[in-house]
Amino acid sequence: MGPISPALPQLPRRAIGIDVGGTGIKGGIVNLQKGSLTGKRFRIPTPRPATPQAVAGVIGEILDELLSREKAPAAEDLTVGVTVPGIVIDNVVLSAANIDESWLDCDTTQLLNNLPGHISTLNDADAAGLAEARYGAGANKPGTILTVTLGTGVGSALVHDGVLVPNSELGHLEFEGEKPAERKVSASARERLDMPWDEYGETLRRFLAHVERIQPVSKFIIGGGISKRSEDFLPFVSGLRAEVVPAQLTNNAGIVGAALYAAERATLKTPKVHET
Incomplete structure (x- = not known):
């Protein structure tokens, strides 16, 4: 842990x-x-x-x-x-x-x-982010970890050295003229906009790069139900300073x-x- x-x-x-x-x-x-x-x-x-x-x-x-x-x-x-x-x-x-x-x-x-x-x-x-930081993809990792949950909306959980900083709500940021960002980045937005997986991965990459400018972290953990399909879109999320990994504890x-x-x-x- x-x-x-x-x-x-x-x-x-x-x-x-x-x-x-x-x-x-x-x-x-x-x-x-x-x-x-x-x-x-x-x-x-x-x-x-x-x-x-x-x-x-x-x-x-x-x-x-x-x-x-x-x-x-x-x-x-x-x-x-x-x-x-x-x-x-x-x-x-x-x-x-x-x-x-x-x-x-x-x-x-x-x-x-x-x-x-x-x-x-x-x-x-x-x-979800606290669980991932303590027991899942962030276990035994010091520093600042941000879990991003992709579903109907976009949730976020900021944990520093195992301690939760609650209510970050980064899915409600303005992003590329869209407010809130979850209208463009959520799993439901991918389905609504009929985005191919590579396009969705690139959209997520730009969003995480936007978040990094506001809140630098050492690791992004991608959660939500869509994380089961992480191999379809995470390969297109590259070039960030922080490591990006799928969640482990899922549902x-x-x-x-x-x-x-x-x-x-x-x-x-x-x-x-x-x-x-």
């Missing part, structure tokens, strides 16, 4: 991560030492409309199922991380570009206060990162007991 917070040795063995997506909400029990799922993940389709109350109900169903499993975390150690596709500060959702507008200014602490455990909420790309990254984030947040807030 890469550079880590001093809290990590004190973490419980397992935590739960729940990843809220546009089509499905999925959760799993995460082994925090290995960064892998303990048992199968559990998925329920995202409700329509995906209001906070409707999504909270699904989160509760997923949590109930996971806690019924033999290897579920103990109640006294239970931490739960939940991702949201928006800016999240102190568990309050401050943007709703890719989710239902009713999430704007939603305090998820209040929304989920009837659920068990210590619950923390974070941006979905931040969760489990959000779950793993959410669980890790929540466990660390809970541990950092728990006073240490000094024996005498």
Whole structure:
């Protein structure tokens, strides 16, 4: 594992991560030492409309199922991380570009206060990037790593020496006259514009070069569902100062990162007991 917070040795063995997506909400029990799922993940389709109350109900169903499993975390150690596709500060959702507008200014602490455990909420790309930096393509690599998730939009997660700098939202930059950049760079944009893979790779290369001028990094990790096809477009992403590599944790990254984030947040807030 890469550079880590001093809290990590004190973490419980397992935590739960729940990843809220546009089509499905999925959760799993995460082994925090290995960064892998303990048992199968559990998925329920995202409700329509995906209001906070409707999504909270699904989160509760997923949590109930996971806690019924033999290897579920103990109640006294239970931490739960939940991702949201928006800016999240102190568990309050401050943007709703890719989710239902009713999430704007939603305090998820209040929304989920009837659920068990210590619950923390974070941006979905931040969760994936944290997982990749600690357990995946960025493991054991110091410096600044930027994970770029390519899907319906473009998410970004900035991690420096294993510590997350949240809510970078670089997919919302202006890029070649397009604002936000994700209208031109996302996986959905490739399909909408019917871009061949080589053209898409070149577009992504120019976008990453643009990002490098604003935020120099030592490594780009390319995630999102399209990363499964990385051999089709990453060969055309060349000539950058930073290394560019595909993500390793694929669809489990959000779950793993959410669980890790929540466990660390809970541990950092728990006073240490000094024996005498």
